[in-house]
Amino acid sequence: MLDHLIRGVTVVDGTGRPAYVADVGLRDGRIAVIGAVGEDARTTEDASGLVLAPGFVDPHTHYDAQLFWDPYATPSLNHGVTTVAAGNCGFTLAPLNPGRPDDADYTRRMLSKVEGMSLVALEEGAPWSWSGFGEYLDALEGRIAVNAGFMVGHCALRRYVMGPDAVGGQPTEAQLADMVRLFHEAMDAGAWGFSTTQSSTHSDGDGKPVASRHALPAELIALSRAVGEHEGTQIEAIVAGCLDQFSDDEIDLFVEMSAVAGRPLNWNVLTIDSAVPARVPRQLEASERARKAGGRVVALTMPILTPMNMSLGTFCALNLIPGWGPVLGLPVPERITRLGDPAVRAEMVRRAQSEEAGVFRRLTDFGRYVIGDTYSAANEGLTGRVVQDIAAERGLDPFSCLVEICVADGLRTVLWPMPTDNDPASWALRAETWRHEDVLLGGSDAGAHLDRMCGAPYTTRFLGDCLRGRQLVPLERAVQMLTDDPARLFGLRERGRIEEGFHADLVLFDPERVDAGKATLVHDLPGDSPRLDSKAIGITAVWVNGVEAIRGDAVTGAVPGKVLRSGRDTATVSTK
Helix, strand or coil, rough: HHHHHHEEEECCCCCCCCCCCCCCCCEEEEEEEEEEECCCCCEEECCCCCEECEEEEEECCCCCHHHHHHCCCCCCCCEEEEEEHHHHHHCCCCCCCCCCCCHHHHHHHHHHCCCCHHHHHHHHCCCCCCHHHHHHHHHCCCCCCEEEEEEEEEHHHHHHHHHHHHHHCCCCCCHHEEEEEHHHHHHCCCCEEEEEEEEECCCCCCCCCHHHHCCHHHHHHHHHHHCCCCCCCEEEEEEHHHCCCCCCHHHHHHHHHHHCCCCCEEEECCCCCCCCCCHHHHHHHHHHHHHHHHCCCEEEEECCCCCCCEEECCCCHHHHHCCCCHCCCCCCHHHHHHHHHHHHHHHHHHCCCCCHHHHHHHHCCCHCCEEECCHHHHHCCCCCEEEEHHHHCCCHHHHHHHHHHHCCCCCCCCCCCCCCCCHHHHHHHHHHHCCCEEEECCCEEEEEEEEEEECCCCHHHHHHHHCCCCCCCHHHHHHHHHHHHHHHHCCCCCCCCCCCCCCCCCECCCCCEEEEECCEEEECCCCCEEEEEEECCCCCEEECCCCEECCEEECCCCCCCCEEEEECCCCCCCCC
């Protein structure tokens, strides 16, 4: 007898083949039968007119901590994501040196600063009871609703071995050997691979460059070589050039890391903008060179424009614009005084629109910012209005008008930028870029930057756009890009397709309605901390390992997810 039977559903199986109508039966966590099914089932549903797709795979998340207080990885699971890759950008909660209890506090403060996680939620929501990476994985086993795989973060490895010297110091030969040994232990326990960052935007809770940014190439190569000694493993890496355009040295580093490991390396995130035509070919040059050297470098890119908010009062992407950090990092009273100086504002605008601002230039059309929540009588009625309209009424330039509004709120005003890369030419360039063999959809950062951005719903928003919006790719290809493509990159065993014998990770949705709702601020984290959430539209149900985890955009309470461990749950994706 089947556990569940889905009758008359339109199957989009993840391979890119044309959709077809069939019955799909589930048993013991697997897809047992596809076709005209006459076998009895404990439960049955008629899915005529609905689409059944494999569960979506999100290749870049930061759910490492959230899964402890939210085993459902919301809102990703609501939007059909059944497998997440975490432990990215060099940031993980393990390993922790048992001889230095304060390292946990350092890690929490680092994650709060660099990944925008609530410090209160990190302190109250996770047990912090582990030392080794395997103990961390074990702490999640059997209590999560999604499948999750975890990279080992370079910052944690460095901190474990070098202590405070990890920031600013270089390891001795013995320390590097200890780092590699510790890394092997994590891989033996099932870690997916190695993640690191050398991005200039990544600073710890003390405002200093995070530990991995101090690593020299030899250290990165030694750890990359260790990746290749384990089955089913990967590398994920971030460098400063990921934000705009790589330097030759950065390309050489990516190529060598991948080649010595004999494993794919993925990086985040390729920003596609028709106003910067040189960016895509330059970034993909890393992939071309890697192929020739026996490696593989894969660029992640988002198929939507992720809604994100800004504020002049708290740390956000605006702080990362060259020249803006020293102003926006001041105490609020001093910040207001500086922002009141026309010369300071003019210099900030100049720096923001200069070549050195790189990808952040997409945030500098201040007239197109939309005003969000406001907090003063002076700003009453401005929520939802566009800055350029208010500026015209007040006879101000857009940035001065934006500053005036924010100052009236004590800099608490919520700002919603309308990116500059939403033009037809940019979307045409995206469709072209997606065809490249080393470009993969993803980069949601789900689980991070919780009150600033909401990338988790990219799956449903992309499907809605493909079905009823720009229609840049057909449904079958869109589903493949969200399922089988990332599953194949990570070497997931028997996942990513609707095929008899495969794990029953499935999404049932209404093609006439599937979409993502508007991002809204909710207070549902430990300590009543805020985050942005987005409702899934048109998702009927989501199954993880054959168990219904979502029905009608609500979690069922089941926790059928698995900690996916390298070798056991992933196969080697060789570059040679």
